[in-house]
Amino acid sequence: TAHNEELVMQQEELERMLAETEKMKNRLLELDRLKSELVSTVSHELRTPLASILGFTELMMKRSLGEEKQKKYLTTIHQEALRLTNLVNDFLDLQRMESGAFICSFERVDPKLLIERVIEAVSHTAHHHHFQLVDERSQKWLNGDEERLIQVFTNLISNAVKFSPKGGMIAVHLENDAHNMIINVKDEGLGIPAAEIPHLFKKFHRIDNSDRRKIGGTGLGLAICKEIIEAHGGEIMISSEYGKGSVFSIVLPLPAEGQQADHKTEAN
């Protein structure tokens, strides 16, 4: 009867609302868990360099040290303070990006010039590595936020240096298809175990083994790269053979036809 039908409909509506509430509850619990995890990770990350700064300053206050020791301790203190600054800056950057308060300002960018600049800057502190840039593009321009893209490639190229042995070659390859610019950063370094790859873009995720523990870093770099590339409508991917090396691939959409042609004559 009509009355029965109405009851069934009410029942269905109630069940739908209950399922919705359950989903909402789980989402809130998950957010709460993420928040606690974040607070404990951040405090842990801050505590380590702070402990080292406190330890060394106390040592220096208690004892009078020779000039050489003094210099050595001051260098450590300075490095740890720098690490804290980088950590806080990276962390704020990432928060801003994740909350959507970060806006890319797009301009015409030649990725080759940009990468040459990055290689030039990184190679100043990487005297034992070799760099190669292979350009096979047919399209020159990208629409991008130059400073942010510099940040991405600085991070990828310095990671390639950090995680590969002296004498290693770091090769950047530029090409495009009809729709995308594809930029590969390849190293002959430690490589990444397959099981780690899906986690690498998470905040503070660092592969923890003895090879790597002594290599400094915040574990925020790749999370930041991913946010920046996604804000450009692009994608970042990793392929790696553990023990042999890694390739980080950035795929960025090309500007629409007309834009390419318009800008071609304006090269600077």
Ligand code: ADP
């Ligand atoms: P950080 O380098 O500050 O630790 P990232 O987010 O840039 O943080 O990288 C996260 C982790 O990914 C690194 O700690 C490292 O274990 C691994 N990794 C990143 N780039 C490479 C690479 N080129 N070769 C091998 N491992 C890498």
